Amino acid sequence: MRNKKFNLVIRIWLAATYMIIFIPIFVIIIMSFNKTPFGMLPFVFTLEWYELLFDGSDLFKATVLSLKLAGSVAATSMIFGTMTAIGAQYVPKKVSDSFMTVAQLPIIIPWLVQAIALLLLFNLTGLGRSYIGMYFGNLIIVLPYCIMMVIARFNEADRTPEDAARMLGASYPRVFKDVLFPMLVPGIMSGGLMSFMVCFNAFAMQYFLAPFGVRTLPMEIFTLIRVGYKPDMNALASIIMVITIVLVLLLNKLGYSANRLMKSK
Numbered sequence: 001m002r003n004k005k006f007n008l009v010i011r012i013w014l015a016a017t018y019m020i021i022f023i024p025i026f027v028i029i030i031m032s033f034n035k036t037p038f039g040m041l042p043f044v045f046t047l048e049w050y051e052l053l054f055d056g057s058d059l060f061k062a063t064v065l066s067l068k069l070a071g072s073v074a075a076t077s078m079i080f081g082t083m084t085a086i087g088a089q090y091v092p093k094k095v096s097d098s099f100m101t102v103a104q105l106p107i108i109i110p111w112l113v114q115a116i117a118l119l120l121l122f123n124l125t126g127l128g129r130s131y132i133g134m135y136f137g138n139l140i141i142v143l144p145y146c147i148m149m150v151i152a153r154f155n156e157a158d159r160t161p162e163d164a165a166r167m168l169g170a171s172y173p174r175v176f177k178d179v180l181f182p183m184l185v186p187g188i189m190s191g192g193l194m195s196f197m198v199c200f201n202a203f204a205m206q207y208f209l210a211p212f213g214v215r216t217l218p219m220e221i222f223t224l225i226r227v228g229y230k231p232d233m234n235a236l237a238s239i240i241m242v243i244t245i246v247l248v249l250l251l252n253k254l255g256y257s258a259n260r261l262m263k264s265k
Contacts, residue, residue, distance in 0.1 A: 059221075059224075070197075106143070107141075107144050118208070129211050143195075153183070203222065
């Protein structure tokens, strides 16, 4: 009897938690199809705000810039993160552990502090607020995610084929091409997706390092909230949430749910 009551309480608690998380998301999606610009009832279906988003809104231009920035940073992160993770496998364990501790600092240190420090550094070197500075600043904060994803893949993968290839006389480029790279692809892809999502949302880093007059999507939304809210923001938020859900499902399909990553560590 006690177990049944306990299970009922747990289920109610779980349902309440999911409601707190997902109800705001559903409200935004529903209101993106509501004709009133104030998010009020009665509900009248319309696609006006989606038309405004793609036709006369600055949000679309800012979204394209954010996609370009996040895509280029994620691609670079995949390359350097993979190389770093592979290199960490062939050094003494103490060195590898020390390196991983240092590599995680960009995740632990608040981005606001990092952004200010990088702005001061770039001002000293002459870069200042620029596309290059914004690119490197975002790369610094996303690179640890890709490194950890690839190393997690290393930790859970079977290394026997790699050893067998070496014993049979295969050169390292051949081992990497035929054995290591196919084995690491899920980790590389999930690291790239994680890097993309983190960079896309890195408001503090972009706010301090973006060139004057240039606004990424987080900066544009911040500006619009201060000067005046428009429902086309709901339309954009709905599109982004749908894409995010697809990315999360893809990560889970690759076997990199949060549970599995924690177990692999």
